[in-house]
Amino acid sequence: MAEFSHIKEDRVHMVDIGEKSEVRRTATARGRIHLRDTTLLAIREGAVVxxxxxxxxxxxxxxxxxxTPxxxxxxxTIPISSISVDFSEETGCIEAIVKVSSVGRTGVEMEALTGVSVALLTIWDMVKSAExxxxxxxxxxxxxxxxxxxxRKG
Incomplete structure (x- = not known):
């Protein structure tokens, strides 16, 4: 396993994006939570406690x-223009898809990834007693x- 003891803590900084131009940016992320069939049925039927x-x-x-920031x-910290959150049921799992748009100087992929991660963690929290x-x-x-x-950029 690699050691990280040689990395200095004072080498942490936020990247300067001040010279970048403002452009429309979008990012889409996805992830899945695998659940028991009985839990998926309870979600579909609205029967989760x-x-x-x-x-x-x-x-x-x-x-x-x-x-996210x-x-x-x-x-x-960036201006968010839109957020869409969608779910689909697949065999044995639920897929979460988050799309984020902004007009700014940096991308929105971290925001989309954070949205997906928290959506999936929230599902886990809501159904953990059944799982x-x-x-x-x-x-x-x-x-x-x-x-x-x-x-996408531009």
């Missing part, structure tokens, strides 16, 4: 996109495939 899972995850993703220290086994573990639940699927 904590309430509407996907509506809550949509709100959480939107808030996370807006809070507060959560990730070297991200710039636990007898020992309180999560043998079927996992988050996978978080990635930027598209990034």
């Amino acid at each position: 904590k309430g509407n899972v996907l509506a809550t995850a949509r709100i959480a993703a939107t808030l996370a996109v807006k809070d 507060r959560l990730i220290p070297m991200c710039h 636990k086994d007898e020992q309180g573990q999560y043998p079927c639940t996992r988050i996978t495939g978080i990635e930027v699927t598209e990034k």
